[in-house]
Amino acid sequence: MILFSLTTFSMFKKKKTIDDPYESLILQHLKHYGLFAGRTIAFCTIFSFNAEKYLRTKQLLIDFQGGRPIPRLKEPLDLFTIPSTSSPFQGxxxxxxxxxICDKIRHIEWDPPEPEPFYQQTGFERTPMPAGKERGNTVYCIDSAAEAPYFTRSRVGGGREPKRNSASCTNNQETSSLSFESRFESGNLQKAVQVGLYDYELTLRHDMYTTKHTQWFYFRVRNMKAGVTYRFTIINLMKSSSLYEAGMRPLLYSELAAWLKGEGWCRDGSNIRYYRNLCENEGTALYSLTWTMQFPYENDTCYLAHCYPYTYSDLQHYLRGVISDSVRAAYCKVRVLCRSLAGNAVYVLTITAPGATWKERRNKQAVVVTARVHPGETNGSWMMQGFLDFLLGDSLDARLLRETFVFKVVPMLNPDGVVVGNYRCSLAGCDLNRNYRTLLRDSFPCVWYTRNMVKKLVAEREVVLYCDFHGHSRKNNVFMYGCNDHKDASLQLQERIFPLMMSKNAQDKFSFRSCKFRMQRSKEGTGRIVMWRLGIRNSYTMESTFGGSTLGSRKGTHFSMGDLKSMGYHFCDTLLDFCDPDQTKAEHCLAELEALLRQQIRQKLGRDVDSLEGLFDVDLESSTSGSNSTESDGLPAHLINCADQKKHLRSRKERNRLRQQQEQSAVSKILHKNIKNTVSPVCPTCSKHHKHLHSHFCISTENLYLMKLEEKCVLMPCVNPRDKNSGNLCLSLQSDTASLLCQSSSTLCSSTQASEHKME
Structure with missing residues (x-):
């Protein structure tokens, strides 16, 4: 009907008004279907006709082919807009x-020309103990009392900061002390105390709405002197071991070096020690990290960090470049998976080559890749950027991957934690990687929607592989954690093929011997195990060290940004090898895995085995834990706070017990009122004189004894209320302490300190 009406409408070529009643009827008919807005035909010819202008809907576009109008639907609008520099309301x-603070923090990407070596300990490193603000001068402090017990609401740009810098406690320009700052994205310095001329104690902020998780650090330093040796000591770290003990060095970024030489983040620091100090946090021991360093320039602006920072704004900047490139935007669709607690967008990328037919698109297998569920593990984001750079490139391998698979990529699962500088938790105060099974969608939206997306994807098509990029704080190299299936013997060792291929493609960075495949009960809520239980056989987390490599030519050197991004490239190469129709490589890897497993079983059992059947459940692996996290962090912070305020309802047993106590208390009050001030130096119960008694007597009730001592009454329970007058009870009062001596069966018993009541 629409095509017929448009064809009829295009036949009017003459510039005249319509007077024919039949033509008026046709125009009303066209107007009813939204194809005519009431103008005269004088404006419309077959060459100048713009039907879109007169349509009531904006979802249709009109194309003309040979003079014939062809309607088509518009492309769907993006579900979000990437913030632009000209829009202050989308930050x-x-x-x-x-x-x-209002400063925009940006760092250049740079790799050192030569790998940076680990620090070699000399044995003469100092281990200073915390001095505290009493023995030092606080030069930087963020008031933690202003922090609410749980997240309530958010605002673009955070709270309004007054013109006076409330975080600086002294005028640093006059006192020549360093000027610290961390109130920017991913910064987390809580306090800095100057305990010496060039010596500073630093306290990190815990993850917001928690009292734990301190490992990541990132802050700014100004007002320094060149050539002077400064000492920094972080005094509230919580992990009992760290890669700093194995030679890892902190990162330094100099803005003057970036401007003058084009140099970015580099490893720096000497006299590095990681050790336990004398402080505790809620009964948990605290640890210190100390190091010395010299700044390269006078009055420079420098940054110190645990690992290469990668902020939420960095991700938005990268995605803005992707969607603004028409070539990459053709096969990469960026959408919003959900909104975080603070309202930040959790982006999901769908990357695949447009299929020629619907059937071809439907038959493609899927791959799911996520990163940054732990905000302090920035190395996961650098691996993710390398993965996206390769997959969105124009190489033949990248084209083959896009033609073969549909990639679902969530590059930052925990944007709120990244923004505020947390190490492990979201604004719910919990570890998201222990809550993939949660039913609390409003408390954990990021992982809830991710699991829901994967669940729908598994129902639509085969998902070949799932991988979550992480960072590891206790082991060097890159490695994987997988899921071992002991129930299906035909699939044994299959989950180890992909990690073994990774170790062959990145021999100087990836360690297969560090890979673990145990499914511990404490890790049941992790993405790796939850996705495996959804039906994804090859489900992994890829862990990259904060330090460096101990393998091959890179032994004893730190990882750079380029090294971390190269792991994303190797991941794509390995995916092609793993899914190659020619399974020769996979068969070789499987044979190698069987030989390696036989060797491990021989070392474990002390004998050779002919068959591996029934031996796959032999415990050959240690714990996969790289953190101090438990099975779960419990409920979100706001629910815990509500539970604390809820009135506790007592059981019937508790109510009966309280009622009996109230009745006993009433009896004692009656006794107090009826007692006469009688002086008796001899106890009527034991018939003995007591030297320490000025006025003393005993009164027995159903289960109470009341004694008067120095104008006070001491109320005590009877040891044997059924045998009160047997003479086996002796009460001796000294000062304000009462002791019960029970001499039956030659046994000495003492009671608790008795309650004292003033005479009324």
Missing amino acids: VRWPVECKV
């Missing part, structure tokens, strides 16, 4: 209690 959202 990063912070909790309202966070005071944020």
Whole structure:
């Protein structure tokens, strides 16, 4: 009907008004279907006709082919807009209690020309103990009392910071002390105390709405002197071991070096020690990290960090470049998976080559890749950027991957934690990687929607592989954790093929011997195990060290940004090898795995085995834990706070017990009122004189004894209320302490300190 009406409408070529009643009827008919807005035909010819202008809907576009109008649907609008520099209302959202400076922090990407070596300990490193603010001068402090017990609301740009810098406690320009700052994205310095001329104690902020998780650090330093040796000591770290003990060095970024030489983040620091100090946090021991360093320039602006920072704004900048490139945007669709607690967008990328037919698109297998569920593990984001750079490139391998698979990529699962500088938790105060099974969608939206997306994807098509990129704080190299299936003997060792291929493609970075495949009960809520239980056979987390490599030519050197991104390239190469129709490589890897497993069983059992059947459940692996996290962090912070305020309802047993106590208390009050001030130096119960008694007597009731001592009454329970007058009870009162001596069966018993009541 629409095509017929448009064809009829295009036949009017003459510039005249319509007077024919039949033509008026046709125009009303066209207007009813939204194809005519009431103008005269004088404006419309077959060459100048613009039907889109007169349509009531904006979802249709009209194309003309040979003079014939062809309607088509518009492309769907994006579900979000990437923030632009000209739009101040689309920025990063912070909790309202966070005071944020206006400075825009940007760092250049740079790799050192030569790998940076580990620090070699000399044995003469100092281990200073915390001095505290009493013995030092606080030069930087963020008031933690302003922090709410749980997240309430957010605001673009965070809380409004007054003109006076409330975090600086002294005028650093006059006192020549360093000037610290961390109120920017991913910064987390809580306090800095100057305990010496060039010596500073640093306290990190815990993950917001928690009292734990301190490992990541990132802050700014100004007002330094060149050539002077400064000492920094972080005094509230919580992990009992660290890669700093194995030679890892902190990162330094100099803005003057970036401007003058084009140099970015580099490893720096000497006299590095990681050790336990004398402080505790809620009964948990605390540890210190100390190091010395010299700044390269006078009055420079420098940054110190645990690992190469990668903020939420960095991700938005990268995605803005992807969607603005027409070539990459053709096969990469960026959408919003959900909104975080603070309202920041959790982006999901769908990457695949447009299929010629619907059937071809439907038959493609899927791959799911996620990163940054732990905000302090920034190395996961650098691996993710390398993965996206390769997959969105124009190489033949990248084209083959896009033609073979549909990639679902969530590059940052925990944007709120990244923004505020957390190490492990979201704004719910919990570890998201222990809550993939959660039913609390509003408390854990990021992982809830991710699991829901994967669940729908598994129902639509085969998902070949799932991988979550992480960072590891206790082991060097890159390695994987997988899921071992002991129930299906035909699939044994299959989950180890992909990690073994990775070790062959990245021999100087990836360690297969560090890979673990145990499914511990404490890890049941992790993405790796939850996705495996959804039906994804090859489900992994890829862990990259914060330190460096101990393998091959890279032994004893730190990882750079380029090294981390190269792991994303190797991941794509390995995916092609793993899914190659020619399974020769996979068969070789399987044979190698069987030989390796036989060797491990021989070392474990002390004998050779002919068959591996029934031996796959032999415990050959240690724990996969790289953190101090438990099975779960419990409920979200706001639910815990509500539970604390809820009135506790007592059981019937508790109510009866309280009623009996009230009745006993009433009896004692009656006794107090009826007692006469009688002086008796001899106890009527034991018939003995007591030297320490000025006025003393005993009164027995159903289960009470009341004694008067120095104008006070001491109320005590009877040891044997059924035998009160047997003479086996002796009460001796000294000062304000009463002791019960029970001499039956030659046994000495003492009671608790008795309650004292003033005479009424």
